[in-house]
Amino acid sequence: MQGDMLKYYSRNQFFLSQMGIWPYQSRMIKILLPFIFVSAEMSVFATQVLLLYDTWGDMSMTVEGIVNVILLVGATIKLVNVVLNNKKLQHLLQLMDEHWQLFHSESELHILRQYANIGHKITKYYSVYINIFVVMFMTIPLLPKVLDVIIPLNESRPSVFVIAGEWGVDKEKYYYPILLHSYVAAIVSTRCMVNVDTMYIVCVLHGCSLFSAIGIRVENIFDKIKLNDEEETMSKKHIVMKEYNSGEYYEMIMLDSAFKTATFLILSLNVMILSLIGLQLLNKMGQTQEVIRFGCIAVGAVTHLLSMCVPGQVLLDKSLEVFDKAYNAQWYTFSSKTTKLLSILLYRSFVPCTLSAGNMFVMSMATFSSVMHTAMSYFTTLLSVS
Numbered sequence: 001m002q003g004d005m006l007k008y009y010s011r012n013q014f015f016l017s018q019m020g021i022w023p024y025q026s027r028m029i030k031i032l033l034p035f036i037f038v039s040a041e042m043s044v045f046a047t048q049v050l051l052l053y054d055t056w057g058d059m060s061m062t063v064e065g066i067v068n069v070i071l072l073v074g075a076t077i078k079l080v081n082v083v084l085n086n087k088k089l090q091h092l093l094q095l096m097d098e099h100w101q102l103f104h105s106e107s108e109l110h111i112l113r114q115y116a117n118i119g120h121k122i123t124k125y126y127s128v129y130i131n132i133f134v135v136m137f138m139t140i141p142l143l144p145k146v147l148d149v150i151i152p153l154n155e156s157r158p159s160v161f162v163i164a165g166e167w168g169v170d171k172e173k174y175y176y177p178i179l180l181h182s183y184v185a186a187i188v189s190t191r192c193m194v195n196v197d198t199m200y201i202v203c204v205l206h207g208c209s210l211f212s213a214i215g216i217r218v219e220n221i222f223d224k225i226k227l228n229d230e231e232e233t234m235s236k237k238h239i240v241m242k243e244y245n246s247g248e249y250y251e252m253i254m255l256d257s258a259f260k261t262a263t264f265l266i267l268s269l270n271v272m273i274l275s276l277i278g279l280q281l282l283n284k285m286g287q288t289q290e291v292i293r294f295g296c297i298a299v300g301a302v303t304h305l306l307s308m309c310v311p312g313q314v315l316l317d318k319s320l321e322v323f324d325k326a327y328n329a330q331w332y333t334f335s336s337k338t339t340k341l342l343s344i345l346l347y348r349s350f351v352p353c354t355l356s357a358g359n360m361f362v363m364s365m366a367t368f369s370s371v372m373h374t375a376m377s378y379f380t381t382l383l384s385v386s
Contacts, residue, residue: 005100008116011123012202015195021082023090034083037188038076044185045072047165054166060283063276064164067297070273074266075189078196081262088258089199095254096206108213115209119202126201126307127194133296134190138162138183140289160289162186190300197307203255204311204355211318211353215325256355263308264358267371270305274375277301279382305368312355312363319353 006013016022020033048068055061082089103109144157159175162182171178277298284290326346355363361370 005097005116008113008120009202011120012195012199015123015127015191016082016199018191019079019082019195021079021086021089021195023086023093030083030086034079037079037192040184040188041072041076041079044163044165044181045069047163047167048072050166050168051164060280061164063280063283067273067276067280067294068163068165070269070276071189071297072185074269074273075192077262077265077269079192081259082196082199085258088254092203092254092258096203099206099210103213105217107216111212111216112206112209115205115212116202119198119205122201122205123198126198130190130194130300130303133300134186137293137296138186140293141179143289193300193304197304200255200259201307201311204315207255207353208314208318211315211322215322218322218325260356260358263356263363264360266308267305267357267361267367270301271371271375271378273301274298274372275378275382278375278379282383302372305371309363309365309368309371312367313365316352316354316362316364323350 013022017025018033019037020029020031022030048065052062052065052069055065100112103112141160141162144160148156159172161171162179163185165178165182167174167178167181169178277294280294281291281298284294323346357363357367361367
């Protein structure tokens with residue numbers, strides 16, 4: 001990849017490299033690191049299965065076990081999906097690199113840089129935002145130990161665990177190894193979410209930048225050329241515009257095919273986890289530490305859902321703008337050859353470019369609203385039978 005692209009996507013490269021899912025890493029690293037992370041997730045998953053087996057019927061413990069299982073499964077799905085679609089991700093990055101080399105107009109390059117800069121900032125701030133809640137989540141178990149030193153009581157305060165589970169050993173005796181194991185699971189899960197989501201977002205934003213660049217070209221194309229004297233140049237400009245448009249749709253099709261199945265599964269898990277967390281927050285009302293712990297999970301779940309739906313909505317809006325700008329062009333002054341090219345662009349851009357979840361849901365704010373509404377409905381149902 002060339003310098004311009006690396007300048008804006010270096011943070012994403014670093015994040016994906018941490019998990020062994022950066023397409024340009026060695027084959028050994030791309031096998032070894034995902035295997036280690038998935039193994040870490042599955043080792044904690046086993047403790048949740050044992051917990052559910054031992055405490056089935058205890059509403060509070062059952063709900064907590066299911067919530068933990070959903071988090072672990074969701075993180076694993078994200079990681080495994082990128083591993084399985086690593087070639088598609090590599091192809092997407094190659095297309096993005098080609099786009100940076102194809103555009104030469106300063107206004108168009110400015111648009112690419114603008115959206116890439118937005119993606120760079122989102123990657124940074126999204127990571128910091130999630131890490132703040134992770135740190136809050138992970139420090140809760142340490143508070144009783146700190147208070148035992150600062151404000152000791154006649155007896156030690158009860159130990160608090162990051163993740164409830166059944167390890168098959170004395171939890172008090174092996175508290176710190178269990179705590180370390182739980183920390184590893186929490187860090188791996190959140191890194192999977194942040195690393196994959198931010199790469200997904202920057203790919204979508206790059207697509208939005210291409211739609212904006214196409215719109216600018218359509219708006220200004222008649223100012224740049226003279227119909228009678230430079231007909232050949234005009235046709236070439238339109239052909240290039242058409243190629244950009246086709247390439248952009250091809251890129252979005254690849255992005256959609258790489259993520260749509262995983263996105264559908266993650267949406268389903270989001271509905272379940274939001275419903276169950278609401279129930280758990282009511283069960284833990286009055287227990288400040290538990291409320292904070294599950295509140296962090298709830299904030300993370302909603303943020304994650306937004307990170308999937310908002311980029312889809314922006315992409316949909318930007319793709320529709322191409323139709324509006326092409327429709328408002330001075331088509332009546334174009335030659336028949338140019339008009340045919342414009343009609344192709346109008347016909348294709350009439351249908352917005354979207355990202356889907358299993359070919360069933362379009363990723364947009366309407367889907368976000370639908371998921372939240374469904375989660376609230378399930379929460380109300382669970383509350384009535386609990």
